[in-house]
Amino acid sequence: MDHLLFSCQFSRDVFQASPLQINISVGVTQMEIIQHWLEQSDQGIMLNLGACILWNIWKSRNDKVFNNVQQSVPICIQKALQDFKSFDLHHALNYCSSVQVQRQNTSRWQAPPRFHFKIGGPAAFVDGRGAAAAVSLDSAGRHLGSAAFCFNSFSSMVAEAKAYGLGVQLATRIQGSRIIVEGDAEEIPKAISGNTNDISWSIHSTFLSIRDRVKNFSDISFTAVPRDANSIAYDLVQFAISNFQNSWWSFDDPPHCIMQRLNSFED
Secondary structure (H helix, E strand, O other): OHHHHHHOHHHHHHHHHOOOOOOOOOOOOHHHHHHHHHOOOOOOHHHHHHHHHHHHHHHHHHHHHHHOOOOOHHHHHHHHHHHHOOOOOHHHOOOOOOOEEEEOOOOOOOOOOOOOEEEEOOEEEEOOEEEEEEEEEOOOOOEEEEEEEEEEOOOHHHHHHHHHHHHHHHHHHOOOOEEEEEEOOOHHHHHHHOOOOOOOOOOHHHHHHHHHHHOOOOEEEEEEOOHHHHHHHHHHHHHHHHHOOOEEEOOOOOOHHHHHHHHHHHO
16 A cells, blocks of 8 residues: 555656655655644645545556556646645635735846845746756845755646745745745746636645745745846756756855855855
8 A cells, every 4th residue: 555655656756746746755654754744834735635646546546457547647636636626725815915926127136125035936847847946145145045856747837836835945944034035937926925716726735835834924025037137046946957956055055056156146
């Protein structure tokens, strides 16, 4: 049972491509995975979605054995998200209506106000592979932390949503309270602060996770900017997708691929 639901290649691919963003490592038990879902402060979103994914992995396996239906990762995820939709989560959708959303057309990175952190969160998507990156800088251009995450994906919108989500995760990790998250997809921040009923369920739980984390900050805004204004983070996401890089970097140990650019900011 553990192999079928968590360890076989099909199950691993489903979890990796799903909104849960789970990369199941060798040696991790099913109880540890479920315990991780239980510990999330997301109103049960991860646990409910995980249960729907497990149920549809099981049904996909039965279709293959009894009906000779070829297993498909996107179809399995789609059916799991349809099941997840039956849960009444509307009470979680209205918290972020007051979050500020902006669009800036500047071609250069602009420093955030004093005591604020700015996090660039671009995405990349190539031939079914996605990558998200996040780079946090303070008002002096000093590096506060970075992250990169790669995954299988079936759309660029999924990758963009995960990039904003990674930016919020990095903000939580560096314990910032006043945060500006920048990406290059205007539709994502609009959906974070608005109505998600028209958003694809393939990224719905990502939005809900972002909204739940927003409560941790005293001031947070989301901005869509051209990639030239987010060039350091864009360099990192290109490095990540080319090298399938999954890492967190601390303030004093930034990624080598952006170190020279960071030094020019601080000089």
